[in-house]
Amino acid sequence: MKKPDLKVVLLGDMNVGKTSLLHRYMERRFQDTVSTVGGAFYLKQWGPYNISIWDTAGREQFHGLGSMYCRAASAVILTYDVSNMQSLLELEDRFLGLTDTASDDCIFAVVGNKIDLTEDYNSDSDIEGERPRTSSKIRRQVNLEDAFALYKRIMKYKMLDENVVPAAEKMCFETSAKTGYNVDVLFEGVFNMVIPLIVKKKASGLDETVNLAQSKPNKSKSRCCK
Ligand SMILES: Nc1nc2c(ncn2[C@@H]2O[C@H](COP(=O)(O)OP(=O)(O)O)[C@@H](O)[C@H]2O)c(=O)[nH]1
Ligand SMILES: [Mg+2]
Numbered sequence: 099m100k101k102p103d104l105k106v107v108l109l110g111d112m113n114v115g116k117t118s119l120l121h122r123y124m125e126r127r128f129q130d131t132v133s134t135v136g137g138a139f140y141l142k143q144w145g146p147y148n149i150s151i152w153d154t155a156g157r158e159q160f161h162g163l164g165s166m167y168c169r170a171a172s173a174v175i176l177t178y179d180v181s182n183m184q185s186l187l188e189l190e191d192r193f194l195g196l197t198d199t200a201s202d203d204c205i206f207a208v209v210g211n212k213i214d215l216t217e218d219y220n221s222d223s224d225i226e227g228e229r230p231r232t233s234s235k236i237r238r239q240v241n242l243e244d245a246f247a248l249y250k251r252i253m254k255y256k257m258l259d260e261n262v263v264p265a266a267e268k269m270c271f272e273t274s275a276k277t278g279y280n281v282d283v284l285f286e287g288v289f290n291m292v293i294p295l296i297v298k299k300k301a302s303g304l305d306e307t308v309n310l311a312q313s314k315p316n317k318s319k320s321r322c323c324k
Contacts, residue, residue, distance in 0.1 A: 102141060102150035104296055106288060107168050109196065110177035111188045112159040115211040118275035119177065120153050123285045128276050144289045147296065151285075163196055171200040172292045173207065175284070176252075180210040180272060183239040190248060194255060205291050206252050207269050208245045209284060213238075214274035221277075245270040264291060 108116040122128055124140045139152040152171075157163050168174060174197050178185040189208070197204070213219050217235040246266040253263055271287070273280040 103147045104172040106173040107152040107171045109193045111185045114177045114179040115275045122275040165199045169199045175207045177209045180238045210272045213272045
């Protein structure tokens with residue numbers, strides 16, 4: 099198996115739809131009862147690059163997520179449920195701290211999932227063309243502006259210059275894993291954003307996935323134990 103060139107992780111409270119989003123993107127379908135205690139990551143070939151996309155495998159619920167989960171990640175997709183304000187607040191309270199181990203130039207996306215449940219959702223954009231039961235629509239609890247505000251607070255927490263990082267409008271998405279709405283836009287938008295970072299890293303020789311075997315001869319030159 100070829101070594102992944104970069105790592106993307108999904109973070110967020112249980113039940114917001116992380117596994118469903120990844121499943122929708124990779125398997126092109128939605129299952130109401132997708133097992134959350136599934137595989138740890140998917141590999142996606144994107145142009146000449148291999149991208150690993152990590153799911154929590156249900157550990158956010160049962161055992162918590164260790165610092166390894168985000169280690170060296172190039173992108174973090176912070177996911178909440180638009181019908182649940184608490185799930186947005188949890189991102190800042192419980193999950194942002196886990197991203198300290200991510201790559202220095204890691205990019206952040208903030209994603210409000212389950213938009214299909216809300217009365218704002220226009221079913222004309224459904225991929226599967228399924229007609230929603232109009233009576234069951236609910237009022238959203240989280241607006242896109244709330245996500246923009248969170249994104250800006252994240253940039254502050256990371257001490258990143260707002261004028262240098264991608265704008266909130268570009269990095270905040272509303273999706274539906276159920277209908278497929280905006281799911282490709284999200285993942286492919288993130289991939290296209292991080293690719294220039296690996297290209298830059300490779301060019302400057304800072305590539306973290308550098309083949310260790312190649313650097314071995316140097317080791318024998320070291321004389322620390324002479
Ligand atoms: N209506 C709707 N339900 C969703 C959506 N995404 C996930 N769900 C449902 O929400 C529940 C939790 O989804 P899951 O992917 O397991 O969330 P996770 O715990 O964050 O991985 C499941 O019952 C899903 O079927 C969505 O976009 N719309
Ligand atoms: Mg899950």
